[in-house]
Amino acid sequence: MVNRIVVGAHYGLKDWIAQRATAVYMAIYTLIFAACALSLPEFSHEAWSALFANGVFKFLTFLFFLALFFHAWIGVRDIWMDYVKPVGLRLALHVVTIFLLVGYAGWAAQILWRL
Numbered sequence: 750m751v752n753r754i755v756v757g758a759h760y761g762l763k764d765w766i767a768q769r770a771t772a773v774y775m776a777i778y779t780l781i782f783a784a785c786a787l788s789l790p791e792f793s794h795e796a797w798s799a800l801f802a803n804g805v806f807k808f809l810t811f812l813f814f815l816a817l818f819f820h821a822w823i824g825v826r827d828i829w830m831d832y833v834k835p836v837g838l839r840l841a842l843h844v845v846t847i848f849l850l851v852g853y854a855g856w857a858a859q860i861l862w863r864l
Contacts, residue, residue: 764823771816778813807861814857818850 785806789796801807825846833839 764827768820768823771820774816775813775820778809778816782810782813801861811858811861815854818854822846822850 785800789800801810826843829839829842829846833842
């Protein structure tokens with residue numbers, strides 16, 4: 750029996766599927782959003798407010814942003830892991846990226862539920 754040393758994070762398949770799933774959701778949402786936006790009678794604040802008055806549309810929009818941020822996290826994390834070799838710098842970049850994406854998610858929620 751040969752003892753192998755296993756290295757790496759082994760996120761491969763899980764992250765590949767997650768990125769494809771988030772991309773599919775974002776594509777479908779974009780088509781639905783475009784259809785709804787183009788069907789507005791006019792491009793005014795009142796029309797946009799009416800579009801987002803439906804709680805379901807707000808929720809689907811927030812899911813879009815969560816999918817976008819998770820999609821971005823996977824991509825940026827892989828860039829940091831592949832190209833930044835000093836461990837301390839890589840950890841710092843991971844932490845900054847996480848804080849920014851979580852902050853953006855909070856900001857998106859604040860904007861959506863303020864409409």
